[in-house]
Amino acid sequence: MEKYPLSSEDQRLAAMLKALGNPVRFRIMRIIANNKMCITGDVVEFTDLAQSTVSQHLKILREAGLLKAEVEGSATSLCLNDEGIRWMKAKIDDWLPECCPTIDLRRFVVNHKQGFSGK
Amino acid sequence: MEKYPLSSEDQRLAAMLKALGNPVRFRIMRIIANNKMCITGDVVEFTDLAQSTVSQHLKILREAGLLKAEVEGSATSLCLNDEGIRWMKAKIDDWLPECCPTIDLRRFVVNHKQGFSGK
């Protein structure tokens, strides 16, 4: 049981994708990318959400390695986490390099379930 | 309010990332990729989960455009959704092409909040 466990890198990648998979957070990333740089309050203004909610989302994005935050006085400046995003892109890119074969192997596989080595 | 709304393509991308962001589903994708092709029952065997649960996850992956399923007799053969995965990779790749600037603009931005055009 539990064959093909996820490597720690895969776990990290899955966590990043999960963080980015939320529409609100996806949009926050876009906002920050479009403005190059901004502070938390700016993000809140682009949103219909409470400040505390946005703060939570930002924390999740930060912990996932997608954003960087730096306290500047009483404000917090935000920017994309260059390194993290590049890592994610590279990981996604060499993930599943091989896709569906064009020939139809399905009938074969199904009809040979007994001999299937997967178990 | 609600500036920078997500395009329908972005919404689709976010949905794909959300589907893939779940560790169980991420692993299911790996299982199917590694075995090139398999049927639902095979995936269940690689898992500690109930058949109904796996079936749900497969449905989500299918609806997200990450998997293809084809009924073959009483079984369902599964394979990666070539087209969907390529689309996702391409989208991710040209997403956020520009990352953090190396020069430090933060202090500037913060100190010029009054003039910030983002509101």
Added chain:
DNA sequence: TAAGTTTATCGTAAAATACCGATATAAGGA
């Protein structure tokens, strides 16, 4: 020092998700 800004954190309610067992469906074989 006192008041104002900006953000993070806490507690909690509501919504969404994950999981299971039971059941339904549909094909294949005896």
Added chain:
DNA sequence: TCCTTATATCGGTATTTTACGATAAACTTA
């Protein structure tokens, strides 16, 4: 036809996530 196999779907529950207001913390300015 009846039984088996493989899967999907349904109903319910437990867990997780999302959202909010209130409050705390840290800095700035008057």
